[in-house]
Amino acid sequence: MEDTNPEALLDLLIVGGGPAGMSAALVAGRAMLSTVIVNAETPRNAVTTASHGFLTRDGAHPTELLAVAKGQLRKYGTVRYLAETVEAVRKLGGGFEVELVDGARFMTRRIVIATGYRDDLSRLELPGIEQVYGKSVYPCIFCDGFEHRGERLAIFGREDADHYAPKVRLWSDDVIVFTNGTPLPPDAKAELELRNVRVLEHPIRRLVSENGRLRAVELSTGDRIERDAGFIAEDYSLAATTFAEDLGVATSRNEWGMEALSADDFGKTAVPGVYVVGDAKVGFGGLIWSASEGAGCAESIVGEIAAEHWATANVSATYTDRRS
Numbered sequence: 001m002e003d004t005n006p007e008a009l010l011d012l013l014i015v016g017g018g019p020a021g022m023s024a025a026l027v028a029g030r031a032m033l034s035t036v037i038v039n040a041e042t043p044r045n046a047v048t049t050a051s052h053g054f055l056t057r058d059g060a061h062p063t064e065l066l067a068v069a070k071g072q073l074r075k076y077g078t079v080r081y082l083a084e085t086v087e088a089v090r091k092l093g094g095g096f097e098v099e100l101v102d103g104a105r106f107m108t109r110r111i112v113i114a115t116g117y118r119d120d121l122s123r124l125e126l127p128g129i130e131q132v133y134g135k136s137v138y139p140c141i142f143c144d145g146f147e148h149r150g151e152r153l154a155i156f157g158r159e160d161a162d163h164y165a166p167k168v169r170l171w172s173d174d175v176i177v178f179t180n181g182t183p184l185p186p187d188a189k190a191e192l193e194l195r196n197v198r199v200l201e202h203p204i205r206r207l208v209s210e211n212g213r214l215r216a217v218e219l220s221t222g223d224r225i226e227r228d229a230g231f232i233a234e235d236y237s238l239a240a241t242t243f244a245e246d247l248g249v250a251t252s253r254n255e256w257g258m259e260a261l262s263a264d265d266f267g268k269t270a271v272p273g274v275y276v277v278g279d280a281k282v283g284f285g286g287l288i289w290s291a292s293e294g295a296g297c298a299e300s301i302v303g304e305i306a307a308e309h310w311a312t313a314n315v316s317a318t319y320t321d322r323r324s
């Protein structure tokens with residue numbers, strides 16, 4: 001990674017360096033695009049000790065993923081990596097001005113928003129969740145279900161409990177849904193109980209744990225229900241930044257029923273030059289999906305830039321500059 005002139009108009013600036021942003025940077029840098037990636041280095045899964053399901057990286061610590069990605073980007077002189085935070089993005093002229101918290105400014109033709117989501121645990125109203133989140137209570141069964149197969153599992157939440165339960169049952173025969181004070185519709189409750197999934201609707205007083213390991217769920221009645229691990233079936237997250245909306249990107253209800261930024265399969269939005277990938281686009285994509293989206297987005301941007309150059313007369317000098 002070499003120093004680029006901050007005054008120069010970049011081909012691409014990527015905000016956020018999780019798997020989505022770093023993959024986009026790798027593809028863009030390898031395609032000779034002058035690229036800056038700014039990363040505050042707070043990955044969403046930082047609370048976990050191991051990430052799963054990413055082929056070749058299964059079981060890796062989140063900081064290891066970041067370290068490997070940074071190491072691999074280092075050899076590309078086209079990419080500059082900054083461990084900084086973006087403060088604001090503005091449309092300016094034919095491009096965008098990006099301002100960092102430390103006051104540095106960059107001008108770029110295109111911007112990729114890959115800033116992810118953050119989890120607001122206070123919205124869950126589950127006292128004790130901080131001690132177990134990412135250690136024995138998780139947002140995603142694909143990410144951590146295997147490590148808790150055959151254990152006594154809890155599903156916390158009402159919103160998606162009846163959709164989530166059939167999956168969780170694949171990992172264990174002992175599953176209880178805790179709705180924390182809100183009754184389930186009688187039909188949904190009957191469906192669950194028919195399949196041997198108990199439903200407990202009392203408010204939860206607290207999660208009892210030891211060294212990050214869930215031990216029991218204590219209800220308002222005083223009953224303690226022993227559990228080893230749990231999965232959350234509630235919406236408690238929000239986008240980490242509003243940069244895309246600030247630039248005029250619209251939101252719409254996606255296929256999972258959540259209000260999300262409108263972008264095509266390659267992250268391209270209706271605002272020219274603005275792209276959004278990874279969790280920032282889908283809410284919860286997972287590592288390998290986010291990496292794939294970042295790569296696909298960068299390839300699509302490279303295609304657009306190539307087409308622009310191709311269509312422009314007398315471009316040989318620009319091509320030579322890019323390769324020097």
Ligand SMILES: Cc1cc2nc3c(=O)[nH]c(=O)nc-3n(C[C@H](O)[C@H](O)[C@H](O)COP(=O)(O)OP(=O)(O)OC[C@H]3O[C@@H](n4cnc5c(N)ncnc54)[C@H](O)[C@@H]3O)c2cc1C
Nearest residue numbers: 016018019020040041042044052086116143278279286287
């Ligand atoms: C507890 C937990 C466990 C998980 N386990 C797994 C698992 O095992 N397997 C799996 O596939 N997925 C797992 N996930 C999901 C996974 O973490 C996300 O889907 C994935 O990290 C999304 O990648 P991303 O690149 O979109 O965002 P992130 O990885 O969240 O990266 C976003 C980056 O943007 C940066 N950023 C934010 N705002 C700014 C700003 N203003 N300026 C500069 N940088 C900024 C952040 O610092 C961060 O580094 C887990 C999630 C959680 C919460």
